[in-house]
Amino acid sequence: MTPRARAAASLRAASRWRPAEYAFWAAALASWLFLPGQYLLLNEIAIAGLFAVSLDLVLGYGGIVSLGHAAFFGFGAYVAGLLTMAGVAEPLTGLLIAGVATTLLGLATSVLVLRGSDLTRIMVTLSVSLVLLEIANRMTWLTGGADGLQGIAFTPLLGLFEFDMFGRVAYGYSLAVLFVLFALARRLVVSPFGWSVRAASGNPLRTAAIGIPVTRRLVGVYGFAAGLAGVAGALLAQTSQFVSLDVLAFHRSAEVLLMLVIGGTGYLYGGLIGALLFKVVQDRLAELTPQYWQFWIGLLLVLLVLAGRERLFALPRAAWRAVWRRA
């Protein structure tokens, strides 16, 4: 086998779907069929999962620490909400437009983000999200300000399925969108593009030396991830039929970071697993101590770091890699 053929074969092998992944998505489908009482929570998990997958592309693959990822989530939510006001009430069309608009926002702001050190990036991402929050807060004539966008109504999905009050259609819709976009993201990270993104964040100097345009790769992945976050926000707007300033708030950026860290970065499923664990724990804690669950989230973060994130996740990740390599 020539080296070129060997490289192609190894790339193909790395991109094949594993049995564990089939099992994961089968379980997700089963949750839609057999857990009707939990649709609201499950819908939140699917949306948070998509949001966390988007952050994983930025952080786990692109190596960019972002403290303002909610900017894209919130932007997508507002675009989706405002579209219905403008008369575009079909959900899938709205989703598409929100995704494209947020991708453009991501590409535009990537110029600001892809400079300087970690600290500069943290502050720039943070200020971009704060600027958006400030805009949404001030432009009351458009966004409703602190009252939020009320009275958003959607036509039935594809003209066939009406959103019901139990969230059956809503969760099915979110789950389907999540699956399609996840498959797209997964395809992206195992493509040559994805590998070069990993190379660019791992060692920019050497990557540039072998002729890969580092900045362009990072801009690309940042824009794509922004689009995913925007779609997640749009899903929230459509399934909850409400958009408020909360979608842009700082705690959303911090929480999605926490979800991703709980699940582990750099293998995409971490975002989904983290979102599942986080939302379930949050749901339980909110029942126990309605107002103060933030304390326990904070404690969890501190303990996670003190115990050593890397060490904690070394075992599950090794197990995952083993599954990944076999078959």
Next chain:
Amino acid sequence: MLTNLFDGLAYGMLLFVLACGLSVTLGVMNFINLAHGAFAMAGGYLAVALVNTLGVPFLACLPLVFVATALLGLLLERTLYVHVYARSHLDQVLFSIGLVFMAMAAIDYTRGSRQVFVRIPEWLNARFEVLGASIGAYRLMIVLLCGAIALALQLVLSRTRFGSRLRAAVDDPVVARGLGINVGAVFALTFAVGSGLAGLGGALGAEILGLDPSFPLKYMVYFLIVVTVGGSASITGPFLAAVLLGMADVAGKYYLPDGGGFVIYTLMIVLLLARPNGLFVRGGR
């Protein structure tokens, strides 16, 4: 106009006292401490408890608050922070956000979510006219006190043995360690003083900045701006940055009331793009 400038000056000097501890944390250990505001909040609430509940005179409570938050800072530094210095920036961010969340929920639980005020003495509420500007006694006191603190810090840094050790540690921790300077101890002491100053700033600023459980998040960005724009090479850098920021914020809120926090955040993005390493950084770093 003059009134605005003066208010901005007072606000900026307050920001300096609040944030100067952070510039050392970032400068010496390259540690991103987003929880710095939590110490300020602790100081503010301590002042409220001392003055309003126990009836300690306002001026007497300030040194008490300083010592208490400094001790709290020292305790946390030795028990928790010391484990996180060598970690990645992501870990540091997660850790300090965790601390912020815990502090906010704890204050919310024990003190409620409403804004609280420190009862300041009557004579500090006075206002008088100077050159057509209306100057509040409280803000004048802040300017004088914070100015004195900045001067004292500058003297300690430039004239004492501890100051030269700290400067050496900031410039090059490895070489400083090689010269027999106990960088860890220097840093712990500085962290404690920085936390104490943040607490003092929180007590002083409760009146101007407003004090409620969301304080650490609300002002996190301001502290970070002061530090990144000012750099950590000297006291002058963060001081000028804080005063500029304070004046820009007050002016922005006065002349562009609809702009709100907009002015500050945009200013920060522009500054960071133009000078990623800070405005007042010495060459070669």
